[in-house]
Amino acid sequence: MATSHSATTRRVNTLPLISPAVFVLLVWATVPLAMTLWFSFQRYNLLNPSMTGFAGIDNYKSLLTDSTLWTAMLNTLILVVSVLVITVVLGTLLAVLFDQEFFGRGIARLLIIAPFFMMPTVSALIWKNLMLHPVNGFVASVMRMAGLEAIDWFGNWPMTSVVLIVSWQWVPFALLIFLTAIQSLDQEQKEAARMDGARSFQIFFFIILPHLRRATSVVIMIETIFFLSIFAEIFVTTSGGPGLATTNLAFLIYIRSLLEYDVGSASAGGVIAIVLANIVAIFLVRTIARTLEA
């Protein structure tokens, strides 16, 4: 039809319908943010609620010169990038695999996406104890049966362990997204390629991967935003340790605010986290905006 789909003729005042949601989100988006900003410039100790005055940029100065912050940032970087790489690569490969027809595909799919629906605390504890425990864990037993020595995962490879747990939970997410994207690929494109003489490998590289570019960037952006705040898994397994080995930015803020009661410093850290997330968010919103037009 050549008619444009504009608003219908009924004139309804939409403002009262939308404003509650908008107002509430506006408050949620601005007030805590403003407060964090405010606190980051204050000297404030949670145990001693009487504010002790303007701290200027002292909090930022001390934070940025504190090596703990930089360790935390580095850990955050390692954590985020590692999990991203693992989930995107495995997610893509598994998606291609699950796009094929095979026996019992429905059930296999249910099994493979299950980890994403687990509570982070449950996942973390199951891995820490039942799977990775150096003495009684399943992995340890398997290694011993293979003649190797069991590894003390959380003791000697804490970051690796955390990366493992988080990746395990998020690979299914990536898989689901990529699978959806692959299945939206027009069958006829693949058939045309085959008629042109392309073999499976070439189809993967020249047709499927480019098609997944949008999905990949979306997955990376969304996962990054979530991963900047990874908390529960660390809280429940290593508590940031040993030492600072698994302390990321989120955990550091937690320590500073709720364990050391140094609100000013924690707020400064919070601002940094927000800035980082915003950078990624800008790109993500732009991508979404483009699909809204489509």
Added chain:
Amino acid sequence: MKQTFFQKLIITLIAWTAAVVIFFPIFWMLLSGFKTEIDAIAAPPLLVFEPTLENYEAAQQRANYMSSAANSVFISVGATLLALAFSIPAAYAMAFFPTRRTRGTLLWMLSTKMLPPVGVLVPVYILYRDLGLLDTRIGLIIIYALMNLPIVVWLLYTFFKDVPKDILEAGRMDGARPRQELFYLLMPLALPGMASTALLSIILCWNEAFWSLNLTTSDASPLTAFIASFSAPEGLFWAKLSAASTMAIAPILIFGWLSQRQLVRGLTFGAVK
């Protein structure tokens, strides 16, 4: 692609291996819930054992567990209902009476979801403390509703838009006034979408593990916090942990399996179709 039977077999093998390997920890957890504590920590691990229900019984009896479970249910459902109450009118207005600002409003709403919770831990904690909302179920309900509002609005918006415009117009030509249009046509057609949106919201609330750990201590702590308490235990606890965990995740696992598609729609904000 026409596969040979052999190719299909190979793929089946590889795919199922991956599925089994990834699902294994969950399977192991399921199994361990039925073992005695001694069996649970046995090395080498036992595949064959005498099953027992003692862990499930113990968990049920533990008052902590029951109240945590009740909290999880109350908070998840409460937050979902609250989010729906704000979202349904907004999504309805934006889907059927779009204006030039609709798109911008939607995008802005989605962007609020991208705020890392850790960035506002301090003010929220202090605010809640001063308002007496710490360790309350209402406190968590409010914050979860706020966190999920963008996704719920977004999903409802897409489901409302999916209802073909000319069906509603046909209703109007048949003489339906706005209220009748809503009740007889829109609701029945959008109900499946609304149900899966609610489901997704419940899942996200149930599994949320940042605010639930930081804003509650005992009264209002949901299952996430309860399970977290197993991280500094004394003595044998694996089997009990497994049983408790199984009970904690089972409903969500099922919900999750049912709402896979909405998950993709919701969590990627439609950027992936």
Added chain:
Amino acid sequence: MATVSLRDICKSFADLEVVKGINLEIEDRSFVVFVGPSGCGKSTLLRLIAGLEEITSGDLLIDGQRVNDVSADKRGLAMVFQSYALYPHMTVADNMSFSLRLAGIDKAGRNQKVIDAARILQLESLLQRKPKELSGGQRQRVAIGRAIVRNPKVFLFDEPLSNLDAGLRVQMRIEIARLHESLNATMIYVTHDQVEAMTLADKIVVLRGGAIEQVGTPLELYRRPRNLFVAAFIGSPSMNLLPAHVKAMSESVVTVALPGAVELDVPVESNNLKPDDSITLGVRPEHLHLSDQGQLRGEVIVVERLGSETYLYVQIDGGKRVTIETRGDNPAQIHDSVAVQIDGRHCHLFDASGEAI
């Protein structure tokens, strides 16, 4: 009584004017077809009448009452949508009785009306099915049934046949014509297919770019098109149009010079013409013949054999291409050199601005 009057109806979407000043009278019980190319505003016009879009300016009267501000649900019209717009969650019977339910008619009354309508459209066996179980043609009949049940003042059809395959389309066309006959109701029908327009209409309204090009009976439009657009739009295959200019004029005959140094006398009044004016000559394929005395020489480039007719596409000297309709057993072949005979009495002349002379 169900008359519709459009007085100076205009419609704009933001800055885009889509309907530009339509004046039209639709008589009671007539079958009026709005026809035109994509984007001409015909669907918009229909939706304005239905009340699904708001009229920017002008007056719409139904039975003498101004209804601009009356909402769609209260205008007493029924519409059959291009996509049928059946309610997917209701059975066929419920789909058809929905409007009655909204009007508060009791169950017995509703059932009776549904059965009556179902009988007319042969839907009795499908009453308990859901739309997704029906074929395209069946869904279309349900959509029509839904409209019939309401006994509306005016039936509105928005390209109802365009989603059907060719054979079904012909069948449904006949059904709709018979429906008009038996229901004796006013019907307004929108289509881009001029065959549907020609076969169904009492009166055709040709639209282009939001304005009316010509209104008339099918034969009027066919025999006396008012301008080039209507001439080319109505009739399939379309009228041959050749550039020409005026050679000489007398009171009732214009001598026209065609490319290839061909001259032709056309019996029209020469009102505002002057010698050497550029004009366009139009002649329908069925009015061209192959003959040894033919004035236009050319080569056959395509032959289309439909069995009952054969269409020859001939490239004449001067570069233009004409279509000729001949009998089904015409032996002409591609690459044949032929002579085309053209009779001035069957020609139409159009001036430089496209208006008929």
